Amino acid sequence: MNLNSLRPAKGAVKTRKRIGRGAGSGLGGTSTRGHKGAKSRSGYSKKIGFEGGQMPLQRRVPKFGxxxxxRVEYKAINLDVVQKLAEAKNLSKVGLKDFIEAGFISSNQLVKVLGNGSLTAKLEVEANAFSKSAVAAIEAVGGNAVKL
Incomplete structure (x- = not known):
């Protein structure tokens, strides 16, 4: 075997189609583009959403809202969840770090404490926002709501 005798495997190399090189090639005339129409013309490129001249879907469907x-999006956490967390970890101060460790929120979410459920322990609760009923319930048991 020599370098000059190396050949590609049989069938591995295809000859490319020479389009538009005369009728004798079999690929002259329309150059495999069919007859007439936008797709046969040079420089044709279909616009995004074009549906052949029919009114496109994005223009048929009305816009709304x-x-x-x-808008500020808060993750809602109820007082009963705060109570359970405080009991489980024996905490007197519940903050964002505790919610993250417990898996209630991710580190980039904001927390709003809502007043659903009851609070029995005297707690200092830290959150980004509180509902009025939550603040009232926290202060009723002697705790305080700290807004971050």
Whole structure:
């Protein structure tokens, strides 16, 4: 075997189609583009959402509503959950770090404590927001709500 005798495997190399090189090639004339129409023309590129001239879906379907860019999304945590967490870990102060460790929120979420359930322990609760009923329930048992 020599370098000059090396050949690709049989059938491994295909000859490319030479399109538009005369009628004798079998690929002249329309150059495999069919007859007429936009797709046969040079420079054709279909616009995104184009449906052949019919009114496109994105224009047929009406728009509605809007997205408020100033919306602040809170993860809601009820007082009964705070109570259970405090009992389980024997805490007197419950903060965001405790919620993250317990798996209630991820580190980039904001917390709002809601007043559902009852609180029996005197706790200092730290959160980004509180409902009025939650603040009232926390202060009723002698604790305090600290807004971050």
């Amino acid at each position: 809007f997205k408020n860019i100033n």
